[in-house]
Amino acid sequence: MTDENTTQETIDGFHLVIDALKLNGIDTIYGLPGIPITDLTRMAQAEGIRVISFRHEQNAGNAAAIAGFLTQKPGICLTVSAPGFLNGLTALANATTNCFPMILISGSSEREIVDLQQGDYEEMDQLAIAKPLCKAAFRVLHAQDIGVGIARAIRSAVSGRPGGVYLDLPAKLFAQTMDAAAGKRSLIKVVDAAPRQLPAADSVQRALTLLKSAKRPLILLGKGAAYARADEDIRALVEKSGIPYLPMSMAKGLLPDNHAQSASAARSHVLAEADVVMLVGARLNWLLSHGKGKTWGGAKAAERQFIQIDIAPTEMDSNVAIAAPLVGDIGSCVAALLEGMGSNWPKAPGDWTADVYARRDKNIVKMAETLAKNPPIMNFQSALGSIR
């Protein structure tokens, strides 16, 4: 496509990677430079990307992951091959477990030597090693596929349940060149990377019917609720329903700690007594005793019913039966619930809420008294007192 009077311009793999990231709004890389990605780091800086270097790849990876959680854009961690990759992999595995959107980009050794196991410098089939520990993993072999590779990595990291993605870039790739115009065309600006996912009307209705029937309802706000940035709708849902709520640790701050409906200081009581629990972006994992056992009232567990809002349909029934699954992104699901509740939704039963808030207030007073005694030896209470 060049006309005859122009010099044919080319672009190399380094710049295709950088341009693909920039095209998709990635402005920061967390990493530790070295062979074969030393030049990539340097050039990325020259092109205006902020490069934050660390002394160990794991720290870089953890920084990238938490940046992803805070910004809803995948945090990028860049490492060298083999040991650098493995260091970053620990952070990647952690990000995937924690649903933080992150992309680990690692340089890698030559395929022909790795695949024959001939003892290359930092020989390792990084793609195969990474797969069980992340949402998706891709390797790019040709410069013209860099655009697709970056686009896939971004989509995989942020769509559906967010998590970690591994992108393998062999050393040889960076030096490959191609026509600059064709290179530019090969890049992809991702459209709607994390598409909203609306719940079906009947599933919304099923959840509302169950919620309305509850005698001792409870709302549990999880990390997913915090990630969703639907704070106002979530607050509206809590307040319109008049249901006591518990925030998981990663959902602290979504509502003020002293909100009138907070049941934080009566946690044991509400988990054991609630008859209908609505999980909003919270998983019934070990932090919630898998929805079973003494924490949940033992024998009473048989009578309890769960409503669960989650973007992953496979989260449903993962620990106990979910009576009313609501599959979609948190924002869309909460909005649909609010709309479905209409204007005259009945508040949660008063005897239950009065009971919960009374216990809560009593616990708060008791805790304050214990802290006030300020015992001379260091224990849990004295430490808390000192902090205050």
Next chain:
Amino acid sequence: MTDENTTQETIDGFHLVIDALKLNGIDTIYGLPGIPITDLTRMAQAEGIRVISFRHEQNAGNAAAIAGFLTQKPGICLTVSAPGFLNGLTALANATTNCFPMILISGSSEREIVDLQQGDYEEMDQLAIAKPLCKAAFRVLHAQDIGVGIARAIRSAVSGRPGGVYLDLPAKLFAQTMDAAAGKRSLIKVVDAAPRQLPAADSVQRALTLLKSAKRPLILLGKGAAYARADEDIRALVEKSGIPYLPMSMAKGLLPDNHAQSASAARSHVLAEADVVMLVGARLNWLLSHGKGKTWGGAKAAERQFIQIDIAPTEMDSNVAIAAPLVGDIGSCVAALLEGMGSNWPKAPGDWTADVYARRDKNIVKMAETLAKNPPIMNFQSALGSIR
């Protein structure tokens, strides 16, 4: 712990598996009996499940997979351990690639011997082997978890993009017993196993705007469209838009072969010439030349834009850039498009459709003439003639 007037009834692992399947409407098992699942087969029959036996597990697996595709319920394949498992695994891998909902249930050897690699009968870490070849894989170690295990397998097989799931049931599990009432309570009747997933309004609008701007639009119907059972809405979309369409081989029959808008007999022409292509449950894989190259008009490819309807957000941009992704289940997306098109949607440009249908009709005549000549030697045409 029972009071003296009642008989303590127990239930074993065999019957928990059978009851869990029946509770979820599974009425057929495809398999090949043997250690350690011989009795499971026999008991399942006694409990009214239809057991269809095969002489090789691979055939059983393929039958289960296609049954899954036809019924939208996961097809169940039951095998013995190690070689039986591996035979079924080939079918499972195939089902996953083909998006057929299927569950491979295999008996397995004792964990303690497998994990120490002491040479057990048919020793193999089947769970780890299966994982890279299916959507999800689970192992159940305790009778009280059978209900959760079956529920997770069903959800994983049919929700989102359908596919294969592996469920590992160790030999020891079947003989475990538990209180019958507790056992019954531990089973889960899956609610809304394949939740509908509605697209967001702005993504629908984006797709319609692009479709309306097209000069040479084309609709491609894929296997996903066939699986969706939204035949009427899909037909309405095609006819309301007046756009020529191509069915992939697995979508044949969704619309009649002689539909006025069919471009089947002008396939090469429309793929090379269309400027906007709407993929309905069709993937840009090797069957579509990855959306690139000569098949797609070579240089013209740079000007083409794609609308893609798919339940998996990670399918977008997997081969080429998708200008208007529509992420959701096919039925919900097509319904949303129809609603968004309103009552006075303009038909596809007449010069393009006239051109397409003229070529198609010419090709049909030419093919008929070739067949009529009925050459004495066996070739593609004579074979077709004989079949007619």
Next chain:
Amino acid sequence: MTDENTTQETIDGFHLVIDALKLNGIDTIYGLPGIPITDLTRMAQAEGIRVISFRHEQNAGNAAAIAGFLTQKPGICLTVSAPGFLNGLTALANATTNCFPMILISGSSEREIVDLQQGDYEEMDQLAIAKPLCKAAFRVLHAQDIGVGIARAIRSAVSGRPGGVYLDLPAKLFAQTMDAAAGKRSLIKVVDAAPRQLPAADSVQRALTLLKSAKRPLILLGKGAAYARADEDIRALVEKSGIPYLPMSMAKGLLPDNHAQSASAARSHVLAEADVVMLVGARLNWLLSHGKGKTWGGAKAAERQFIQIDIAPTEMDSNVAIAAPLVGDIGSCVAALLEGMGSNWPKAPGDWTADVYARRDKNIVKMAETLAKNPPIMNFQSALGSIR
């Protein structure tokens, strides 16, 4: 490097594979032709290799594996990609478990599409899938590496403990060409593919000391003894020591069934009573009840001591403690024992051997009587009678 009067000759990947196999004495291929190895099959036949085709890759793989066991040369199984590969993989896993030397060669799809998961024809990372199920796995990307790839596969299959090896040959490899002379030089004729491995003198002495101290010694001959082709030395060891022996099923025929020292018809007795057991190429796996429990006399097991001859040091202590490990190839170990025993080795204690042979003879008579009664209904005994 060619002189000017000659035509530059080239060789392609197909012929490098064929020549490399022939150079190493491989004269037979078991397989099922198809894309991308169709031409390889055809050309191999043209070059004088015997190609035996099957209707399912698993049967081809099983044939190759057993040919490997019988000939001590790796049996070659050739398959297409993805499903063909998976079918062959079942046989490969079986061969590895059974210590049969075998090489599964499968064609595979293009790396760039597989690694980006773009939906290639029969897309699968076959190398990664195969690794957990075989001794070694290699992929060859360049024509000049075919020689190394075949050599490594052969060595891996037959050296140490024999087993299955996977060799991945991508479709593109076959069509690559290189200078014919350089190609010929790139091939490797493997020297001493299965090197003998002699035991150290002190480990031989340790074994002999223990054997001499035994009051109720027993020799167990396993599959490894049969594979070793050291029949004469093994017979000499048995006869010189005067110890009763038991053959495992795969070691039948190593010594005649009616050998005076055979304890086959007194199996339960000798396993439960022996105080020192010498395992010759036999593993203490499920076929031998893991060396523990009722089969081995229950409480008496605590007093028993094992001598184990095996080429794999990691087989030692895999199920019970091995008091005298003898690590080396069976032939070398047995020869070293014979030499160490010298010319006046004491026979096994007469009270023990008399007891064993008396029980054996009684059991044989009893079995004969049972068979003689020839009951009219079909059972185990009548079936055996008919066969005689």
Next chain:
Amino acid sequence: MTDENTTQETIDGFHLVIDALKLNGIDTIYGLPGIPITDLTRMAQAEGIRVISFRHEQNAGNAAAIAGFLTQKPGICLTVSAPGFLNGLTALANATTNCFPMILISGSSEREIVDLQQGDYEEMDQLAIAKPLCKAAFRVLHAQDIGVGIARAIRSAVSGRPGGVYLDLPAKLFAQTMDAAAGKRSLIKVVDAAPRQLPAADSVQRALTLLKSAKRPLILLGKGAAYARADEDIRALVEKSGIPYLPMSMAKGLLPDNHAQSASAARSHVLAEADVVMLVGARLNWLLSHGKGKTWGGAKAAERQFIQIDIAPTEMDSNVAIAAPLVGDIGSCVAALLEGMGSNWPKAPGDWTADVYARRDKNIVKMAETLAKNPPIMNFQSALGSIR
């Protein structure tokens, strides 16, 4: 089963692990305590094991690995589950690549929750994750199998080519109890953990014949030679043969730097010119340019022949053809060569050795001159000068 006068004593999993380690001479653990191995660390110290704690598991793992290399006993690294395990895994992978004997012992979460993927605390199938990155991996589920598990781990780490082994100990295992006497009997004191492996006479002869025929022979000493602790025999081999030698970096110190036959200062020359190269525990990996290319004299490579001494038969032909493989432990192989050389072995050709030493001496003088000039700016030479 105890008689009435004795107290039934029990032993728990913690102490079985500790006793098994001590029984096998393990006196040091490198690690980082935490759930679920906190108590193990504490109790191990109480039982006299030295516990060296680190602030990151990777450092503990690297320390354990290098301790293994220096002592020929496996270095033990102890970590918590999931992230602690992954941190240790990087060191384990490194140890395996470097042939350092090491055992990574990690606590792990409950199987039933991990296998159903229900979100356990630090849920991860660590056994499956570790396998591709180590020589062997085992998981122990029952207290009575701890002895076998530790024994297998030790054997796997030090026998054949040394390397990393992973041992998975689930949290539940530690609290299991069993009869103390039975527990003691279940422990295994490993006999001959790293059995010597003697080469066959014909392979020794083949190597000597080739060596004798050489015009420009070279000996390359690698890390394996250093690990073997056969310093005297290796020196005797070098001196008896009169062949110039090169030490790899990990073999420095095996012979004094100023040994008369050292070719270190003529490295480029000898690699490019030697016609027969004997590799003693050195691999033809990237550090040796894979035995090919410019480093090795380019076109001359076609005429070169290799003798390779290595304990792993599969190392042979891994990069180039090995004309005379000598498979066995370094000590046994070198001893066999010395014996085979007899008393009147001819020294290496004088023209070759004279040439090598002349070049070496010239290079040393040149280097000394360059250093003497002591340039004011910091460069490679000035740095070296300062160090001196």
